[in-house]
Amino acid sequence: MNSGEKNPGFFFRQVMRDIWFTFLTHLSVQFLMLSTVLCFVAVSLLDVWSYWPFALLVVVIAPFYEWVTHKYTLHLPLKQEAGFIRRYQIRLHHGHHAEPERRDLQFAPASAIFLMFVQFYLSYALVAWLFGVNGWEAAFVPCLASLVYYLAYEWIHLAHHTSSYKPFTSWGRNMREAHMRHHFHNENFNWGITNGLGDKVLGTWKDIDDVPRSPNAKSIAGYQN
Numbered sequence: 001m002n003s004g005e006k007n008p009g010f011f012f013r014q015v016m017r018d019i020w021f022t023f024l025t026h027l028s029v030q031f032l033m034l035s036t037v038l039c040f041v042a043v044s045l046l047d048v049w050s051y052w053p054f055a056l057l058v059v060v061i062a063p064f065y066e067w068v069t070h071k072y073t074l075h076l077p078l079k080q081e082a083g084f085i086r087r088y089q090i091r092l093h094h095g096h097h098a099e100p101e102r103r104d105l106q107f108a109p110a111s112a113i114f115l116m117f118v119q120f121y122l123s124y125a126l127v128a129w130l131f132g133v134n135g136w137e138a139a140f141v142p143c144l145a146s147l148v149y150y151l152a153y154e155w156i157h158l159a160h161h162t163s164s165y166k167p168f169t170s171w172g173r174n175m176r177e178a179h180m181r182h183h184f185h186n187e188n189f190n191w192g193i194t195n196g197l198g199d200k201v202l203g204t205w206k207d208i209d210d211v212p213r214s215p216n217a218k219s220i221a222g223y224q225n
Contacts, residue, residue: 015164022103023155031110032154035117036147042140051138054128055145062149067198070191075220097220100183106161107154120146149194157193171195178205186214 023029043049074093079086092112096105108116124142125135159165159172160179167173175196182190189206192199199205 012166015162019155019159019162019165023158026104026107028107028110028113029151029154031113032147032151035113036144036151039140039144039147043144046137046140048137048141051128051133051141054124054138054142057124057127057142058145058149062146063192063195063197064201066153066193066195067191067202067204070193075187078220094220097183097187097218100161100218103158106158113150117143117146153194160193181206181208182217184217186211187217187220188214 076089078089078094088109091105091109096102099105121139121143124139128135128138156175157179159167160176167176175192175194178190178196178199179193185208186206189204189211190196190199191204196205
């Protein structure tokens with residue numbers, strides 16, 4: 001090992017390069033980045049930046065959307081019959097619990113991201129119409145905020161699962177520890193990825209001594225690789 005590799009700064013840069021390379025070369029992230037650029041262009045061409053208060057919806061909703069989606073969509077019982085739905089569930093999340101170290105399973109598939117943002121766009125448009133504005137146009141603003149947020153979500157999730165990465169804030173350390181408890185101690189708690197607000201409000205933020213160890217943390221709904 002040369003002297004540079006013994007330097008903590010050198011090691012940190014290596015870890016960050018690894019995270020960013022994995023992040024930027026994954027198809028789902030590339031799809032998200034392209035969607036973010038296109039959404040930014042749409043907001044600019046339509047000149048709807050004045051609807052920026054609708055972006056605050058994302059700040060309010062995101063912690064609870066993470067909680068609900070993780071608990072009630074990603075952890076749905078695995079379909080027993082072989083076929084497309086079962087394979088998709090495994091790719092979407094069940095496989096990630098069985099093999100949390102696999103990089104390719106740490107990101108949602110691009111198809112799931114596409115469907116999620118169609119849902120977001122229609123929901124935001126409906127809210128905008130309730131406020132008496134053109135929902136088709138105004139919805140692009142919170143959609144842009146959601147895309148930026150979701151890029152951060154995927155990066156943070158990847159960092160949680162990169163053992164060589166050491167969070168340098170107490171928030172980062174707490175969130176990683178909570179996510180590891182979800183994966184390796186009890187899969188029924190600590191649903192948040194980017195923050196623990198949803199868990200704390202809804203009573204599912206648990207320390208390791210608060211709940212018993214679950215035998216199914218790596219085999220949710222009975223799935224085993």
